[in-house]
Amino acid sequence: MEEQEAITRLKRGDIGGLAALVRKYQVQAVQTAYLVTRDRALAEDIVQAAFLRAYERIGQFDARRPFGPWFLRSVVNDAVKAAARRERQVSLETGSEGEETSLADLLADPGPGPEDLVETEEIRQTVWAALGKLPPVQRAAIVLRYYLDLSEAEMADELACPPGTVKWRLHAAQKRLRTLLRPLWSAVSGPGHGE
């Protein structure tokens, strides 16, 4: 069933439309929520609740817009709230929004870096651990940017916040992630690694 047809049916109260939307978006939604909450069971709960909420609010949804971004927005927001609730972090972040820094600048390492990175379980776990050290809202920025491949403008729309706020959150997240991953580069940049 095409998405347009699924939404039309759902607006008429046909839960077959919801079933189609669930099957189309469930994996991506749970994976997204998992990357933010770091808890598989919690991620599934969040996505289930989001689908139920979408069912309740489908009457407000403009069928001319794609369903995915509208749906994933609520998933991401709920995941951030859930993660923050669990982690009880104090988000008293300050930072400047005026600095225009490209992603390449942030990710580039002044020293010899692993251009040909071998993807091993150890590397994945190191990245996973580093993500865990980010506040949920910054983690979500990383997930939206790199996992969902959204532009900053799309992220602003997804998070319903000003582009400047998105830029700053992403900047802060990238900066902190780079610091946390620096030991990884040092380890892989030893003899026989890197360039």
Add this chain to the structure above:
Amino acid sequence: MKEQQVAQILQELAEQEVSASLDLWPAIQARLQPHRRVSQWTRFMPATRLGWASLGLILFLALGAAAYAVTPILSRVSQMEAGLQHIEQAKLGQELNLSQTVDGITVTLQWVYADANRLVVGFTVNGPKDLPDNHALSPARVTLTDAAGTAFPGSVGYGVTGQSDILKVSLPSGEGAYLFTFDAAPIEGEPAELDLQLVMEVETYVVPTPVPPTPGVYEDRGSLDPVVPVATAGPFTFDFSVPFIPGRTIEVQQTAEAAGVAVRLERVVVTPSETRAILCFVPPDGKSEQWLPNVTLSTAGGQTYVAGPVYYEEQVFTMDRSAITTVSRIGEGACYLYSVLTPLDDQSGEWTLMVTELVGFDLVRLGEQTRLAGPWVFHFVVE
């Protein structure tokens, strides 16, 4: 690390934990049944604590002692909130069955209840038999006052008209059943009974046609056309007496300090319909209107109830009626009301109330929050 590598690693981390064979549909389908979309029921709250909105679809509960004639619809409706369900099943309250007819519309005040936390009135509205199909009736400007003229602030309301999948009822056109609750805070002392007056009007309106949201506007800004009543009947005035249940008041009067902020738990009031705690604190910026506490209450029996700005939305969206909790600022001061709308009146022993966080909302930069981590812990005995 290049962007593509970050993206690839995130993809692998996600796929490692959540496979493509995931199937949430059975679980969603199982949860869907009690959450069927209802177009003619809502739980609503007035825009202010001073009165009711002119339009509301609320649901009605009739309770009874042995002489009660509890209608099935009202019993079913009481299940939407644990506190109301409890007082219905415990057969508390007073059956009245007082009716008035004005301009062809009959309002019947069926049942009333009063305790130290809230007052409850249940009534039905029956319109003329020739009411057009696209017309509906709604109670409006509902006020409850005592013999001295003191008004009780409106709280939560429920109602049902037409067909409701959730409540499994189907009312004829022009009929509605309603339940209104009021804050009992103005009551002083422990009177044996209260002499009250309920006044309302009933508006007739044309059911609006849904308007699609404007393209480019966030989906939650889509709205119905404004509702304008085409007729107003009333006032309907009922004078009655109701027994008063004082419940248990624990004057805790404790202060705890964390993160440089002192929080004081003034008192806890436990009644059959609700448990309330009054908390007071002055936030770091002095702007009490922008702060709310996240609160957890644990009873001696091991139950835990949480409330706060990050919890309430979740409860509403998941429609969990078993333990609705709320937290809100009281008036214009620096005190807050934490409420548990589930019966705890059979609980005794040592309870613990913990403020886990104070959350400050930036009213200019919406979405920005300041969070102060506690905890502020209070132990007290409920006898």
